Amino acid sequence: MSASYDAAEIMGALYGPGLTGLKGALPREWAGKLREDIERLYASALQREGGAIGYGPKRHYAEIHPEEIRGFVEGRRVNSLAFNVTTVDVEADMGAFEIAPGTQWDDAETFEYGMFPPKSLYDRYEARA
Template sequence: MTATPEPTPETPITPYDTAEIMGALYGPGFAGLKSAFPVPWVDDLREDIERLYLEALQRPGGAVGRGPRRHYVEIHPEDIRGFLQLVTHPWVQFVCETVLGPDYKIVEIGFDVPNPGAKDQPWHRDFPAPEDTVKGRRLNSLAFNLTTVDVYEDMGPFEIAPGTQWDEASQFEHEMFPPKTFYPRYLERAERKMPRRGDISVRSALTIHRGTENNSEKSRPVLVLGVDAPGANNHERHDLQFTRAYYDTLPEDLKKHLLGRIVDELEPIHQGHTIEGLMMGEA
């Protein structure tokens, strides 16, 4: 009987599987981890988001529409509790390194809020597919989502059409919005996601998706973390900022993964990642 070789420093033990992660993101375009964070930690995050949302709604350009009764708000990492725990979570780091490579960059943090009365969004991508994906068949960015509430069917769950990150987009409006004649295919594939507090998911933002109608009396805030491979350039749509005092408290091995500005004082973020088809189009 052949003995199992002892692990060496070159072959670290990990509870996560490279093939499983690659298969999920390159196949369906979506992966998740249940109970990644403690519920009290998520509840603190929810409190922070509620405060930041109210502030953003009172500031010109502080929140951008994502359809009727929906907003997106980009925020400063140090304005929420738990940023460090989020970006250093072993699964988050493993997924980033596995799909995007060891030099991945965190370029965005913000949150979406579908409020009561939010309607179905049109099926869409978050931005046009880059050449790396269209020609190179490589994913060069990921979006992590972390719900701050337990999600139920009537709360407008996120809906995704697995495998559509590879769809050719010549007939899409702005290379993002497929024509309605394509909708039957997405509806046939559609999967509704109803995570609980503590769960985290990751997806390709190119996979066709939408928020659905919120028929409840509750909002559904979800944190968004955007991560790029080198050269993806999605940071141009965002404005990640850190004060020097906060930045100096962060671990050195994390700093190499942050693509943002170091400032003396945080500046208000004027939301740059607008998606016109969600602000003005049918919902």
């Protein structure tokens, strides 16, 4: 990684809106290894009951632990931080990638699979997106 980043700016983004983008933070070589790992882990998840949650034709949520991906364990210690890494080509006609800033502090214990908020909260999320 050749770029330098302002730690205070990153912390402000994580504690504020709850997200940040760091272009160039991960080397291209790591992205190739990520693809290999995701393909292997996705295939494994499809074979386990509850391993992949369907949300459309050939579309799933699959929980993957950082320890299962090369490059995370070898890196700096990270606690309770999520990476949303797009592992497919994204085109405008696929729809928007929506983020609801500030919702990282929501108590997700009542969410389906710990990820999907109940419909009663949709208006709140839509207003923040």
